[in-house]
Amino acid sequence: MSEQQDLPLTSTHWGTYRARVSNGRVQELLAFEQDPDPSPIGSGIIDVQDGPTRIDAPMVRQSWLEHGPGARTDRRAVDPFVQVSWEKANALVAEELNRVRRTYGNQAIYGGSYGWASAGRFHHAQSQMRRFLNCIGGFTASQFTYSFAAAEAMIPHVLGSFRAYLDSCTSWDSIRDNTRLFVCFGGVPLKNGQISQGGTGKHYQRQSLKDAGAAGIDFVNVGPLKSDLLDDVGGTWLAARPNTDAAILLGLAHTLHVEGLADLDFLKRYTVGYERILPYLTGAEDGAPKDADWAAEISGLSADTLRDLARRMARERTMISVSWSLTRQDHGEQPFWAAILVASMLGQIGLPGGGFGFGYSAMNYIGGRFNSLPGAAFPQKTNPVESFIPVARISDLLLHPGDQFDFDGVEYEYPDIRLVYWAGGNPFHHHQDLNRMRRAWQKPDTIIVNEWCWNALAKHADIVLPCTTPLERQDIALTPRDSYVVAMSKLTEPYGQARDDFEIFRGIAEAMGIGAEFDEGLDQSGWQRRLYDETGENSRAIGIEIPDYDSFLQQGWFKVDDPTEPIIMLGAFREDPEANPLATPSGKMELFSETVHGFGYDDCPGHPVWIEPYEWLGNADPRWPLHLISNQPKEKLHSQLDHGSVCKSAKIKGREPVVMHPDDALARGLQGGDVVRVFNDRGACLGGVTVDDSIRPGVVQMSTGAWFDPADPAAPESLCKHGNPNVLTRDKGTSRLAQGPTAHTCMVQIEQFDEELPPVTAHEPPKILRPVPGGQA
Ligand SMILES: Nc1nc2c(c(=O)[nH]1)N[C@H]1C(S)=C(S)[C@@H](COP(=O)(O)OP(=O)(O)OC[C@H]3O[C@@H](n4cnc5c(=O)[nH]c(N)nc54)[C@H](O)[C@@H]3O)O[C@H]1N2
Ligand SMILES: Nc1nc2c(c(=O)[nH]1)N[C@H]1C(S)=C(S)[C@@H](COP(=O)(O)OP(=O)(O)OC[C@H]3O[C@@H](n4cnc5c(=O)[nH]c(N)nc54)[C@H](O)[C@@H]3O)O[C@H]1N2
Ligand SMILES: [Mo]
Numbered sequence: 001m002s003e004q005q006d007l008p009l010t011s012t013h014w015g016t017y018r019a020r021v022s023n024g025r026v027q028e029l030l031a032f033e034q035d036p037d038p039s040p041i042g043s044g045i046i047d048v049q050d051g052p053t054r055i056d057a058p059m060v061r062q063s064w065l066e067h068g069p070g071a072r073t074d075r076r077a078v079d080p081f082v083q084v085s086w087e088k089a090n091a092l093v094a095e096e097l098n099r100v101r102r103t104y105g106n107q108a109i110y111g112g113s114y115g116w117a118s119a120g121r122f123h124h125a126q127s128q129m130r131r132f133l134n135c136i137g138g139f140t141a142s143q144f145t146y147s148f149a150a151a152e153a154m155i156p157h158v159l160g161s162f163r164a165y166l167d168s169c170t171s172w173d174s175i176r177d178n179t180r181l182f183v184c185f186g187g188v189p190l191k192n193g194q195i196s197q198g199g200t201g202k203h204y205q206r207q208s209l210k211d212a213g214a215a216g217i218d219f220v221n222v223g224p225l226k227s228d229l230l231d232d233v234g235g236t237w238l239a240a241r242p243n244t245d246a247a248i249l250l251g252l253a254h255t256l257h258v259e260g261l262a263d264l265d266f267l268k269r270y271t272v273g274y275e276r277i278l279p280y281l282t283g284a285e286d287g288a289p290k291d292a293d294w295a296a297e298i299s300g301l302s303a304d305t306l307r308d309l310a311r312r313m314a315r316e317r318t319m320i321s322v323s324w325s326l327t328r329q330d331h332g333e334q335p336f337w338a339a340i341l342v343a344s345m346l347g348q349i350g351l352p353g354g355g356f357g358f359g360y361s362a363m364n365y366i367g368g369r370f371n372s373l374p375g376a377a378f379p380q381k382t383n384p385v386e387s388f389i390p391v392a393r394i395s396d397l398l399l400h401p402g403d404q405f406d407f408d409g410v411e412y413e414y415p416d417i418r419l420v421y422w423a424g425g426n427p428f429h430h431h432q433d434l435n436r437m438r439r440a441w442q443k444p445d446t447i448i449v450n451e452w453c454w455n456a457l458a459k460h461a462d463i464v465l466p467c468t469t470p471l472e473r474q475d476i477a478l479t480p481r482d483s484y485v486v487a488m489s490k491l492t493e494p495y496g497q498a499r500d501d502f503e504i505f506r507g508i509a510e511a512m513g514i515g516a517e518f519d520e521g522l523d524q525s526g527w528q529r530r531l532y533d534e535t536g537e538n539s540r541a542i543g544i545e546i547p548d549y550d551s552f553l554q555q556g557w558f559k560v561d562d563p564t565e566p567i568i569m570l571g572a573f574r575e576d577p578e579a580n581p582l583a584t585p586s587g588k589m590e591l592f593s594e595t596v597h598g599f600g601y602d603d604c605p606g607h608p609v610w611i612e613p614y615e616w617l618g619n620a621d622p623r624w625p626l627h628l629i630s631n632q633p634k635e636k637l638h639s640q641l642d643h644g645s646v647c648k649s650a651k652i653k654g655r656e657p658v659v660m661h662p663d664d665a666l667a668r669g670l671q672g673g674d675v676v677r678v679f680n681d682r683g684a685c686l687g688g689v690t691v692d693d694s695i696r697p698g699v700v701q702m703s704t705g706a707w708f709d710p711a712d713p714a715a716p717e718s719l720c721k722h723g724n725p726n727v728l729t730r731d732k733g734t735s736r737l738a739q740g741p742t743a744h745t746c747m748v749q750i751e752q753f754d755e756e757l758p759p760v761t762a763h764e765p766p767k768i769l770r771p772v773p774g775g776q777a
Contacts, residue, residue, distance in 0.1 A: 004018060004030060004033070005018070005033060007019055007020060007030065008021070008489035008491060008556075009032070009486050009487060009488060009489060009556050009557060010029070010470060010471060010486075010488050010489060010491060011119045011120070011199040011200075011470070011475075011477030011486045011488050012041075012042060012118070012119050012199065012200075012470065013116065013118070013119050013195050013196060013197055013198065013199065013200065013637055014039040014041040014042060014194050014195055014200065014637060015031075015032065015035060015038055015039045015041070015042055015194070015200045015203065016032035016034070016035060016199065016200065016201055016477070016484065016486050016557070017029035017030060017031065017032055017038075017042050018030045018031075018032060018033075019471070019489070019491050021491050021492060024492055024493060025049065025050065025492060026045070026046060026049055026471050026491050026492060027046070028043075028046070029042045029043055029045070029046065032201070032202075034201055034202050034484070034557075034559075035200075035201065035202045035203055036202065036203070036207065037203040037204075037205075037206050037207065038203065039194040039195075039200075039203065040635075040646055041194060041635065041636055041637065041641065041646060043644075043645070043646055044635070044636060044641035044644030044645060044646035044647055045469065045471065045641055045644055046644070046645070047644060047645050048453065048641065048643050048644045049469060049471055049492070049495070050495050052454075052764070052765050053453045053454050053643050053763055053764075053765060054452065054453060054454075054466070054495045054496065054498070055451060055452060055453065055454060055458060055464055055466035055496075055498070055765075056466060056495060056496025056497060056498070057083045057084075057466060057496055057497045058083070058084050058085070058086055058088070058089035058463070058464065058465055058466065058497070059081035059082065059083055059084070059463070059464040059466075059768065060081065060082050060084055060089070060092065060462065060463050060464075061075070061076065061079045061080075061081055061082075061461070061462045061463075062079045062080050062081065062082050062769065063075050063079050064079075064446070064462040064463070065082050065084075069096055069099070069418075069445035069446045069462075070445040070446075073441075073442040073443070073444070073445075074442055074714075074716075075714075076441065076442070076447070076459075076460045076461070076462070077456070077459045077460045077710070077713045077766070078713050078714045080766065080767035080768060080769050081464065081766055081767070081768050081769065082768075082769045083768060083769065083770050083771055086497065086499070086507060089463065089465060090507045090508050090510070090511040091511055092463060093448060093463060093465075093508050093511070094508055094511035094512045096419065096445075096446050096448075096463075097109070097136060097419070097508075097512065098512065100418045100419045100445070100446070101136065101137055103418075104416065104418050106136070106137040106138045106139060106384070106385050107138075107139070107140050107385045107386075107387045107415040108140075108415065108416060108417055108418040108419060109133065109138075109139040109140065109417070109418070109419045109420075109421065110139065110140045110394075110397065110398075110417045110419070110420045110421070110444070111129060111130065111133045111139030111140065111141065111421050112140065112141055112142030112388075112389065112391060112394065113125075113126055113129055113130075113142075113421065113422045113423055113424060113425055114142055114145070114146065114391050114394075114425045114427070114430065115422075115424050115425015115426055115427075115430065115638075116197065116424070116425065116637065116638060116640070117423070117424025117425065118424070118469070118470045119198050119199040119470065119475075119477050119479075119488075120199075120470055120473075120475030120476065120477060120488055121198075121375060121377070121378070121475065121476045121477070121478045121479075121531060122378055122475050122476060122502070122524065122527055122528050122531060123468075123470070123473055123475050123500055123501060123502060123524075124378065124424070125423040125424025125425075125450060125467070125501045126423065126424050126425070127377065127378045127380055128378070128423070128501040128502050128504075128505050129421060129423040129424070129450075129501070129505065130380045130383070131378065131379065131380045131381055131505070131518065132505035132508065132509060132518055133383075133421065134380060134381035134382060134383050134384075135381060135509060135514050135517050135518050136512060136514065137384065137385075138382075138383040138384045138385035139383065139385055139421070140385060140387045140388060140389070140397075140415050140417065141383060141385070141387075141388040141389075142388060142389055142390070142391040142394075143388050143389070143390055143391060144390060144391050144738070144740070145391060146328070146391060146392060146430050146740075146741050147324055147327075147328075148162075148324045148327040148328070148332075148358075148740070149327065149332075149390060149391060149392060149734070149738050149739065149740030149741065150327040150328075150332035150333045150336075150734040150735075150737075150738040150740040151324075151327045151332075151333075151336050151358070151738075152738065152740075153333070153390075153407075153408050153737050153738030153739075153740070154333040154336065154337060154596075154604075154737060154738060155336060155337075156583075157584070157590060157593045157595055157596050158336075158337055158340055158584070158589060158590050158591075158593065159340070159582055159584065159589060159590075160582035160583030160584045161583055165358065165569055165570070166358050166366075167365075167480070167481070168567055168569050169357040169358060169360070169366050169367050169567070169569055170319065170352075170353065170354075170355065170357055170367070170566075170567060170568050170569045171367055171368065171369040171566045171567040171568075172204070172208035172209075172211070172212065172360075172367040172368070172369070173208075173369060173566045174352045174353050174566035174567065174568055175208075175212055175217070175319055175353050175367070176208070176211050176212045176215045176217070176353075177215070177352065177353065177566075178317050178351075178352040178353025178354070179212070179217050179317050179318070179319045179353035179354070180216075180217060180218065180316035180317045180318070181217070181218050181220065181312055181313060181316045181317070181318045181319070182212065182217050182218065182219045182220070182235075182318075182319050182321065183220045183222065183309070183313065183318060183319070183320050183321070184219065184220070184221055184222065184223075184228075184229065184320075184321040184323070184360065185222045185223060185245045185248075185249075185320075185321065185322045185323055185326055185335065185339070186222075186223045186228055186245075186321075186322070186323025186324075186325050186326060186359070187221045187223055187225065187227075187228020187229040187323065188205075188209055188219075188221075188228070188229055188230070188321065188360045188361040189228045189229075189323070189361055189362070189631075189632075190205055190206055190209065190230055190361055191632065191633075191634040192361055192362050192363060192632050193205030193206070193361035193362075193363065193364050193366075194364065195363050195364060195637055196363045196364040196365045196479070196481050196482055197363065197479065197481060198477065198478070198479025198480075198481060198482065199477035199478075199479050199482055199484070199486060200364050200482055200484075201482050201483065201484025201486065201557075201559065202484065203364055204364065204368060205360075205361045205364055205366075205367075206230070208367060209230055209233060209360075209361065210230070210232060210233065212233065213230075213232060213233030213234065213235075217233075218235060218236075219233050219234065219235030219236070220235060220236045220238060220309065221235060221236070221237050221238065222238045222240050222245070222248060223238075223239075223240060223242075223323070224239065224240065224241070224242050224627070224629055224695060224696040224699040224701075225629065225631075225694065225695055225696075225699075225701060226239070226694035226695070227692075227694050227695075228323075238301050238305065238309075239300070239301075239696040240299040240300060240301055240696070241298070241299055241300045241616065241617045241618065241627070241696070241698075241699075242329070242616065242617070242627045242629060242699060242744060242745075243329045243330065243613045243616050243627075243744065243745055244295075244298045244299040244300070244610075244616075244618075245322070245326050245335040245338070246331070246334035246335045246337075246338045246608060246609070246610040247290070247294070247295045247298040247299055247610040248295050248298075248299050248301065248306065249335065249338035249339055249341070249342050249608075250281065250290040250295060250338055250341075250608065250609075250610055251290060251291060251292045251294060251295025251296070251299075251303075251306050251310075252292075252295075252306060252309060252310040252313065252342050253277075253281060253290070253338070253341055253342050253345055254281055254282070254289065254290050254291045254292065254294075254295075255291070255292050255306065255307050255310035255311070256310050256313075256314060256342070256345045256346070257278070257281060257282070257345070258282075258291070259310075259311070261310065261311065261314035261345075262274075262345040262347075263344075263345060263346060263347025265347070266344065266345075266347030266349075267344055267345065267347070267591075269577060270344065270349070270350075270573070270574070270577055270588055270589055271344050271588050271589040271590070271591050272586045272588050272589070272590055272591065272592065273590055273591040273592025273593070273594075273606075273607060274344070274345075274591050274592070276591075276592040276606070276607060277341065277591060277592060277607045277608070280607065280609065290610070291303075292304075292306040292307045292310070298610065298618060300617070300696075313342070313346055314346060317348060317351070317352075317353050317354050318346055318348060318354060319353060319354060319355065319356070319357060320339050320342060320343050320355070320356040320357070321356070321357045321358075321359065321360045322335055322336055322339045322356065322357075322358060322359065323359050323362060324358065324359040324362045325629075325631060325744055327734070327740060328740065328741055328742060328743050328744045329613060329734070329742055329743075329744040329745045330611075330613035330614050330732070330734060330742045330745040331603065331604070331610075331611045331613065331734060331735055332734040332738070332740055332742065333604050333734055333735055333737055333738055333740075334604075334608050334609060334610065334611070336358070337607075337608035338608040338610075339356050340356060340589060340591070340608075341591050341607075341608050342356075343355050343356040344589060344591060349569075349570050349574065349589075350568060350569070350570040350571050350572075350573060350574025350575070351568070351574065352566065352568055355569060355570065356569075357569065363481070364481075364482075365481040365482065368481075369562055369563055369566060369567055370482070370483040370560070370562050370563070371483055371544075371560045371561060371562060371563055372479065372480045372481065372482060372483055372560060373478060373485065373535055373538070373539050373544065373546065373560055374535070374538040374539060374541075374542065375478045375479070375480065375531075375535045375538070376530075376531045376532075376534035376535045376538060377531075378527065378531065387412075387413075387415040388412075389405075389414065390405075390407050390733070390738065390739035390740070391741075392431070392432070392731075392733065392739065392740060392741035393405065393414075393733065393739055394427060394431060394437070394440070395431065395433070395436050395437045395439075395440040395731055396414065396440075396731075397414045397415075397417060397440075398417055398420075398440035398441065398443040398444065399436075399439070399440045399443065400414055401414050401415060401416035401417065402414065402416065405739070406601070406736035406737075406739075407736070407737075407738075407739055408599075408737055408738065409595070409596075409598075409599040409737075417443070417444055418444055418445045418446070419444055419445060419446045419447075419448070420444045420446070420447045420448070421447075421448045421449075422447070422448070422449045422450075422457060422461075423449070423450040423467075423501055424450070424501070425457075426455060426456070426457045426638065426639050427457060428455065428456035428457050428460065428639075428707075428708045428724075428726075429455075429456075429457075429638050429639035429704065429705065429707075429708075429724075429726070430638065430704075430726075431726060431731070431741075432726055432729040432730055432731040432732075432741055432742065432743050433682050433683070433726070433727075433729060433730055433731035434683065434708055434720075434724065434726045434727045435682060435683045435716070435717045435718075435727060436682070436731050437731070438460075438716070439716065441460060446462050446463070447460065447461045447462050447463075448461065448462065448463045448465070449461035449463070449464050449465070450465045450466075450467045450501055450504055451464060451465075451466070451467060452466065452467050452468065452469050452495075452498065453643065454764075454765040454766060455639060455642075455643075455707050455762075456707055456708040456709075456762070459713075459766050465499075465504050466495075466496065466497060466498040466499070467498055467499060467500065467501050467504060468494045468495075468498045468499065468500050468501075469495075470488060471491045471492055472490060472491070472492055472493065472494045472495065472498065472500075473488075473490050473494075473500050473524070474487075474488060474489060474490040474524070474525070474528065475488040475528070476488065476528055476531065476532060478535065483559050483560040483561075483562065484557060484558075484559050484560075485546070485552070485557060485558055485559070485560070486556070486557045487552055487553050487555075487556050487557065500524060502519075502524055502527075503524075505518060506518055506519050529549050532549045532552065533549060536548070536549075544560065546558065591607060591608075592606050592607045593606055593607070594606065596737065599736075599737065601735060601736045601737055603735040603736055603737075604735040604736060604737040604738075613742075613745045614730065614732065614742075614745060615730075615745060615746070615747045616745065616747070617698050617699075617747075620747055621747065623680075623681075623749060624680045624681075624747035624748050624749050625698070625747070625749065626664065626698060626699065626700045626747065626748050626749065626750060627698060627699045627700070627746070627747055628678070628699075628700055628701075628702060628725060628728060628729075628746045628747065628748045629699060629700070629701045629702075629744060630701075630702055630703065630704050630725035630726070630728075630729060630743055630744070630746065631701060631703055631704070631744075632703065632704065632705075633647075633703035633704060633705040634650075634703065635647045635650045636705050638704065638705055639704075639705050639706075639707060642705050642706060642707050642762075642763075643707065643762075643763040647705070651688065651706075651723075652673060652675070652687075652688020652689070652690070653673070653675050653688050653757065654688075654722070654759075654760040655675055655686045655687050655688040655706075655721075655722060655723045655760070656685075656687050656688065656702055656703065656705075656706040656722065656723025656724070656725075657687065657688050657689075657690045657702070657703075657723075658676065658678060658687035658688065658689060658690065658700055658701070658702040658723070658750070659690045659691075659692050659695055659700060659701040659702070660689060660690070660691055660692070660695070660700050660750070661691075661692070661693060661695050661696065661697040661698070661699070662691050662692075662693055663697045664697060664698065664700065664750075665689060665691045668750060668751060668752065669752065670689050670691075670750070670752060671689065671691065672689055672690055672691045673688065673689065674688070674689045674752060674753075675687070675688055675689075675753045675757060676688075676689055676750050676751060676752060676753055677719070677750070677751050677752075677753045678700075678702065678723075678725070678728060678748050678749075678750050679728070679748060679749055679750075679751075680728055680746075680747060680748045680749065682727070682728060682729075682730060683717065683719075683720070683727030683728055684719045684720070684727065684728075685719065685720035685721070685722070685723050685724055685725065685727050685728065686719065686720070686721050686722065686723055686753055687702055687723045687750075688723075700748065700750065702723065702725045703725075704724075704725060704726065704743075705724075706720075706722045706723040706724045706725075706762070707722060707724065707762035707763065708720055708722070708724040708726070708727070708762065709721050709722035709724070709760055709761060709762035711758055721758045721759075721760060721761075722760045722762045725743075725746075726743070728746055728748050729742075729743045729745075729746045730742060730745065730746060
């Protein structure tokens with residue numbers, strides 16, 4: 001074994017690394033020898049593993065500490081914090097949880113706590129938090145994700161499940177060997193393939209894409225950014241207006257229909273409802289045929305191009321890939337459904353390299369050919385509270401207690417939330433319309449947060465409990481989306497007084513007299529052994545042998561064997577639809593859903609449609625003429641490590657880059673490197689201009705992830721001087737069906753920022769009142 005392979009391992013959502021540790025610090029993270037395409041994101045943690053951005057002790061907001069719950073909630077992120085001891089913090093949290101649950105009931109605690117936290121099966125923050133809150137009687141929860149809520153609600157009505165097909169997209173090798181035409185809406189963004197939730201052993205998207213290109217597959221990238229597809233694979237860029245994908249797909253469907261290219265045998269055998277879409281498609285219903293001319297008018301592409309594309313799709317083995325981003329827009333339920341319609345008409349679903357796939361390279365695992373272990377989970381117990389929200393309705397929940405909302409065919413009511421507990425997510429990163437969210441954020445009496453760094457979430461809390469990073473704890477990287485199982489070593493001691501989330505909740509549980517219920521008498525190493533041993537038993541039951549726990553720790557990692565055959569989505573269904581029916585009411589793919597139709601939603605009828613988004617290039621208010629795409633950042637995962645060196649080096653004068661077409665820059669007298677104000681009637685932020693002609697004119701792109709940095713934290717609305725695009729996005733659900741987030745539907749204006757540049761303070765800690773040495777805490 002070489003010297004490097006003796007170094008301890010750690011795992012992250014962006015890859016597995018070996019660590020060089022000395023003087024109590026991680027000095028370097030080196031690529032895992034199994035990974036041919038390691039992500040640079042990892043090194044971002046080196047300079048922020050310690051230092052002023054780390055939260056080093058429990059902290060309480062001064063007004064809250066002095067005047068109790070609900071005091072001056074408008075002063076969140078304004079008041080200084082007071083450092084307290086763990087004992088005091090635990091007592092305060094225990095007392096406040098007891099007050100809220102006894103006075104208002106457990107549904108008054110919001111524990112939805114959406115977010116990605118860190119890799120590692122045991123120290124998964126949300127799992128720890130949910131188990132703890134369930135031990136004290138439950139909480140109001142959240143459903144679905146920000147990633148693709150619209151599909152999570154919609155696709156089960158069409159295919160019987162969304163997750164089952166997301167996890168079984170046709171593998172890249174089947175594409176390489178069979179596909180001739182790869183039509184990708186939103187491209188195949190390799191920047192996103194760096195990530196896989198729970199840990200990544202080996203990155204394979206780049207090589208898979210290159211192999212597909214080398215095999216002569218023709219790629220067609222439909223979307224606003226040319227850079228969503230690697231230049232090396234060539235192909236065609238169809239620079240469509242954002243949010244017009246459903247119209248483009250319906251236009252393709254129309255051509256297939258009128259030119260007799262639809263595979264009627266396939267439609268009859270494997271789908272229901274095709275004939276019920278036709279009156280809409282042909283315009284018999286409303287006088288508006290959804291033909292190529294109609295789609296061209298909406299999308300800005302040419303009708304000939306669309307007709308030609310439809311014909312080629314019918315002639316050749318075609319894979320349609322729909323980026324997850326298509327769901328994060330107004331009426332985001334429609335594009336995936338429309339893609340399934342077109343793929344059904346092509347009749348290639350279930351054939352090698354044909355059909356559709358959900359977002360190749362949205363994450364590393366999409367299109368992978370791998371097996372994973374039936375891993376045991378940290379048991380979360382059951383939540384007796386029934387109230388919940390669709391995840392992106394957080395501001396509505398806080399602002400409108402008692403109001404009704406629709407969701408997937410049922411009407412629910414928002415409970416009255418008094419306390420919010422967040423661990424492992426960052427709503428000041430992920431939520432839309434942050435000015436609105438800050439108003440909502442003032443409603444609860446108390447906000448408790450476990451965090452490791454002083455980001456906007458920590459700054460906007462009442463009680464901040466400092467947690468460890470994965471570098472500071474032992475864990476097991478084991479996920480259903482990767483075949484590598486990695487023993488994550490504890491590389492350094494926790495920073496300051498930071499504790500693992502498990503220890504944080506154990507401490508509070510003890511203060512509430514339910515310590516034994518929470519930990520079952522096991523410490524973290526006892527729990528990890530138990531989870532690993534259970535995983536071994538589950539695996540053995542399906543014929544997979546894994547090393548015993550001590551050997552695993554000794555050897556550091558192992559890999560589960562790959563399947564020998566390529567994966568073909570819906571292959572078994574195609575082979576024998578009677579023996580392998582889908583979990584839909586008809587057992588077939590529901591191109592028309594009687595269930596969805598029965599909900600009677602005007603914003604999500606019974607078959608795929610195109611509905612004008614609430615704002616877009618087709619009817620732009622002249623004040624906001626540019627469509628903003630706030631996509632996933634290349635240098636980080638969401639807001640994580642934004643304060644590290646890798647991300648900082650990509651900023652322009654400290655601001656988030658905003659990519660503009662040369663025409664749009666010229667029209668505003670802007671040049672690369674200028675600092676601009678990006679704004680609309682919801683908010684404003686600064687950004688640093690990058691001029692690039694690989695973006696559609698009229699579209700601007702600004703990645704998410706810059707830590708929210710209000711110029712005046714005391715003002716109800718304030719410029720974000722750093723460049724968080726969620727001050728601009730709108731907080732409206734995709735439709736009454738899914739209520740998903742719609743970040744990718746957003747119009748803005750951009751102008752030169754002439755004032756003196758305010759310093760970025762996002763990465764500085766808040767004012768902290770420390771105990772006097774020798775005095776009382
Ligand atoms: N405008 C716009 N907004 C978007 C999107 C978009 O495309 N455009 N995309 C959306 C999508 S798809 C997603 S998934 C969301 C992502 O939103 P989030 O998942 O909320 O974003 P992260 O920055 O990953 O937040 C994770 C937080 O957990 C903290 N953390 C890390 N490890 C630990 C730990 O061990 N314990 C604890 N207690 N905390 C820990 C990190 O410091 C960080 O603050 O954003 C959404 N928001
Ligand atoms: N490096 C990195 N990778 C990540 C993440 C990260 O934060 N950083 N986050 C991970 C997570 S949680 C998720 S959910 C996935 C998300 O994966 P995606 O949803 O694929 O992510 P995005 O980057 O938002 O979108 C991909 C591309 O879609 C295009 N697009 C946007 N709107 C439209 C549209 O209306 N039509 C068309 N045709 N194209 C459009 C944009 O040009 C964008 O670059 O990424 C994951 N991967
Ligand atoms: Mo996501």
